Amino acid sequence: MTRVRSLGTLWAFSVALAALILAPVLGGVIGDGEALLYRDAVSTPRSFVTDTAMGLGETPARAVPQDWLLALASHAVDGSLIVAGLTFGALVLAGVGSGLLALRVVPAARTPGALAAAALAIWNPYVAERLLQGQWSLLVGYGALGWIVVSAHRCLVAPTRGTWLSLLAWSAVAGLTPTGSVLAAFVVLAVLVIPVLWNPSATAHEGVLRVIGAAAVVVLASLPWLVASVLTSAGATSDSAAVDAFAARAETGLGTLGSIAGLGGIWNADAVPSTRSGVWAPVAVACLLAVVAIGGTQAWRRRRRIPLLPNLFWLGATTVVLVVLAATGPGRAVLGWIVDTVPGAGLLRDTQKWVALLVPFYAVSAAFAVQAIGRWVPRGLAAVVAIGLIALPLPDLAWGVGGSIETVAYPRDWSAVADIVPADEGDVAVVPAGTNRRYAFTGGVVSLDPAARMLRAPVVTTGELSVGGTTVDRPDRSRATEVADVLDRGEPSDRLAELGVGWVLVEDGSTPATVSGLAVAFRGPTLTLYRVPAPDVVRASAGDRAVSWTAHGIWLGIIVLGFLGAAIGAGRRLVQWVA
Incomplete structure (x- = not known):
C-alpha cells in the first residue's frame, strides 16, 4: 500500500x-x-514518410527515427x-x-x-x-x-x-x-x-x-x-x-x-x-x-x-x-x-x-x-x-x-501548398536557401523551415546550418548544392528538372530568374509555388527503403513490446496486492 x-x-x-x-x-x-515553430521545434498538422524523413537523402540523419514516427502518427492525430x-x-x-x-x-x-x-x-x-x-x-x-x-x-x-x-x-x-x-x-x-x-x-x-x-x-x-x-x-564526417x-x-x-x-552552459546565449x-x-x-x-x-x-x-x-x-x-x-x-x-x-x-x-x-x-x-x-x-x-x-x-515559448498559427498558404504538391512529381526547392527562417507570423523568432515536414515530396536542402552568423555543414558538392547554385545564378529551369526538382517554393516574396516562364501553381500573401515540368524524379531505391522501413519497424516494435510487458507486469502486481 x-x-x-x-x-x-x-x-x-x-x-x-x-x-x-x-x-x-x-x-x-x-x-x-496552433503549432510549435520555435528554433529547432517544428510541428506541423501533418507530415509524410519521405526519403528525408527516413534519413535516405543527402543530409545527415539528424532526425531519425523522430520524423518517421511523427509522419506515421500524424495520419491519425x-x-x-x-x-x-x-x-x-x-x-x-x-x-x-x-x-x-x-x-x-x-x-x-x-x-x-x-x-x-x-x-x-x-x-x-x-x-x-x-x-x-x-x-x-x-x-x-x-x-x-x-x-x-x-x-x-x-x-x-x-x-x-x-x-x-x-x-x-x-x-x-x-x-x-x-x-x-x-x-x-x-x-x-x-x-x-x-x-x-x-x-x-x-x-x-x-x-x-x-x-x-x-x-x-x-x-x-x-x-x-x-x-x-x-x-x-x-558525408560521414562533419564540419570541424x-x-x-x-x-x-x-x-x-x-x-x-x-x-x-x-x-x-548551452552554446546559444539566446536560449x-x-x-x-x-x-x-x-x-x-x-x-x-x-x-x-x-x-x-x-x-x-x-x-x-x-x-x-x-x-x-x-x-x-x-x-x-x-x-x-x-x-x-x-x-x-x-x-x-x-x-x-x-x-x-x-x-x-x-x-x-x-x-x-x-x-x-x-x-x-x-x-x-x-x-x-x-x-x-x-x-x-x-x-x-x-x-x-x-x-x-x-x-x-x-x-x-x-x-518565451509560444505557439503559432500557420498562414493558410501553407496548407494550400501542402495540398498541391504530390509525392511523386519531383522534389521541392525552397527559396531562400538554408534552413533558418524568421517568419512574420512567428514574431521574427528564429525557426527551422517547416516545408520539409509539411510537404509530401522531399525538400532539397544542403543541410547547412547558420550559427551565430557562421555557416557550417555545407557539403562541398551535392545535388542540393547544385540546385542552390542554379537558383543563385538564375540558370534555366531545365537544369532544375534534370536535378529532380519539380517545384520551387518561394517564401520571401522574391522572383528568382530561374522561375521566369514557369507556371505558377499557387500564389498567396506569404508563399508562391512554381511548377517545373517533366522533372527526372530522384528517389531512394526500393531496397534501401525496405531496409530502412524494417529497421524503423523493429525499433517501434521494441518499444511497444516493452511497454506491453510492463503493463502486464503492473497488472499482475496490482491483482496480487488487491488479493
Missing part, C-alpha cells in the same frame, strides 16, 4: 511540474489548434498534438524515472526523497535551455535516462528476460534521436558494462553474456539511424568549424566549470532563461549545488554498500571534465580533428547536451539531501527545503520558460 501511494504521489507531482512548465504550449496546441504530448511526457518521465531511481537507491528517504529527485530532474537549467532551443526530442531521450539506469542496474544484479526487455525498450525510447541513443549507450556502459568488466567475482561466462547483451541493446535501440547512416549519401560554434559557453559570473556543474543571464546566476547555481553537495557527501559515504553510486558519480564527473576541456582552445582543436576524421563523431560537437549525464547522480543526491536534512526536521519539511533550493532560484522555467 505504501509503495502504491508513493508511486501515485510521484506521478502526480511530476505531472504537475510538467504542466506548470508547458501549460501555455499545451493550451495553444490543444485549445487553439494532429502532428502538433503529438509533439506537445511527447514533450510533456518527456518531462513527466524524467521526474518519475529519477524518483524511482531514488526509491531504489535511497529507500530511507521514502516519498519525500523521491519527490526531491523528481523536482531536480524536471526543474533545472538544462531543461530550460533545451526547451528554449526547441529540442523537444532530445528531452525525450533525457526523460528516459532514469528508467535506463534502473533497468540497467536490474540487469546487473538480477537479470531476467523482463529486465533486459525493459532496458531495451527504454533505450529505444531514448533512441528517438541519435543523441538520445548515445546518451543511453553511455549510461548502459557506466551502469552495466564497466561493473561487469571490473567485477572479479563474476564468471567469465556471465561477464561475456552481459557485455554482449548490453551491446545488443545499444545497437537495436539505435537501429534506425545506424541503418540511415549506412544508406545515406551524406561547428565545434567552435557549438562549444559549451560560460554563463554570467560562473565560468565554464560553474555553468556546466550547474546544468547550464538561456533570464535568471541564468544576470547576477542572479551564481546564486541559483549555489542553491542547486548546495543540495547536490549535501546529498552527494552522503552518497559517497555509502559508495561501498551501494556500488551503483560511484558508477553514477564517475559518469557525471567524467562528463563535466570532458565538456569543460572541450570548451578550451586545445580541446576544441582535438574535437575538431575528431569530428572531421571519425565517421559519426559530429554527434559529439554540441558538448553541453551531454550534461544530461550528470542528472542521475544529482537526482540521487537530492534524495540523500532529504534524508540528511530529515535528521533534524520532519522528512516532508526536508523535501520542501530541498525542492525550494532547486526550483525557486529558477522561477522563469514556469509557464513556457517565462512566456
Whole structure:
C-alpha cells in the first residue's frame, strides 16, 4: 500500500511540474489548434514518410527515427498534438524515472526523497535551455535516462528476460534521436558494462553474456539511424568549424566549470532563461549545488554498500571534465580533428547536451539531501527545503520558460501548398536557401523551415546550418548544392528538372530568374509555388527503403513490446496486492 501511494504521489507531482512548465504550449496546441515553430521545434498538422524523413537523402540523419514516427502518427492525430504530448511526457518521465531511481537507491528517504529527485530532474537549467532551443526530442531521450539506469542496474544484479526487455525498450525510447541513443549507450556502459568488466567475482561466462547483451541493446535501440547512416549519401564526417560554434559557453559570473556543474552552459546565449543571464546566476547555481553537495557527501559515504553510486558519480564527473576541456582552445582543436576524421563523431560537437549525464547522480543526491536534512526536521519539511533550493532560484522555467515559448498559427498558404504538391512529381526547392527562417507570423523568432515536414515530396536542402552568423555543414558538392547554385545564378529551369526538382517554393516574396516562364501553381500573401515540368524524379531505391522501413519497424516494435510487458507486469502486481 505504501509503495502504491508513493508511486501515485510521484506521478502526480511530476505531472504537475510538467504542466506548470508547458501549460501555455499545451493550451495553444490543444485549445487553439496552433503549432510549435520555435528554433529547432517544428510541428506541423501533418507530415509524410519521405526519403528525408527516413534519413535516405543527402543530409545527415539528424532526425531519425523522430520524423518517421511523427509522419506515421500524424495520419491519425494532429502532428502538433503529438509533439506537445511527447514533450510533456518527456518531462513527466524524467521526474518519475529519477524518483524511482531514488526509491531504489535511497529507500530511507521514502516519498519525500523521491519527490526531491523528481523536482531536480524536471526543474533545472538544462531543461530550460533545451526547451528554449526547441529540442523537444532530445528531452525525450533525457526523460528516459532514469528508467535506463534502473533497468540497467536490474540487469546487473538480477537479470531476467523482463529486465533486459525493459532496458531495451527504454533505450529505444531514448533512441528517438541519435543523441538520445548515445546518451543511453553511455549510461548502459557506466551502469552495466564497466561493473561487469571490473567485477572479479563474476564468471567469465556471465561477464561475456552481459557485455554482449548490453551491446545488443545499444545497437537495436539505435537501429534506425545506424541503418540511415549506412544508406545515406551524406558525408560521414562533419564540419570541424561547428565545434567552435557549438562549444559549451560560460554563463554570467560562473565560468565554464560553474555553468556546466550547474546544468547550464548551452552554446546559444539566446536560449538561456533570464535568471541564468544576470547576477542572479551564481546564486541559483549555489542553491542547486548546495543540495547536490549535501546529498552527494552522503552518497559517497555509502559508495561501498551501494556500488551503483560511484558508477553514477564517475559518469557525471567524467562528463563535466570532458565538456569543460572541450570548451578550451586545445580541446576544441582535438574535437575538431575528431569530428572531421571519425565517421559519426559530429554527434559529439554540441558538448553541453551531454550534461544530461550528470542528472542521475544529482537526482540521487537530492534524495540523500532529504534524508540528511530529515535528521533534524520532519522528512516532508526536508523535501520542501530541498525542492525550494532547486526550483525557486529558477522561477522563469514556469509557464513556457517565462512566456518565451509560444505557439503559432500557420498562414493558410501553407496548407494550400501542402495540398498541391504530390509525392511523386519531383522534389521541392525552397527559396531562400538554408534552413533558418524568421517568419512574420512567428514574431521574427528564429525557426527551422517547416516545408520539409509539411510537404509530401522531399525538400532539397544542403543541410547547412547558420550559427551565430557562421555557416557550417555545407557539403562541398551535392545535388542540393547544385540546385542552390542554379537558383543563385538564375540558370534555366531545365537544369532544375534534370536535378529532380519539380517545384520551387518561394517564401520571401522574391522572383528568382530561374522561375521566369514557369507556371505558377499557387500564389498567396506569404508563399508562391512554381511548377517545373517533366522533372527526372530522384528517389531512394526500393531496397534501401525496405531496409530502412524494417529497421524503423523493429525499433517501434521494441518499444511497444516493452511497454506491453510492463503493463502486464503492473497488472499482475496490482491483482496480487488487491488479493
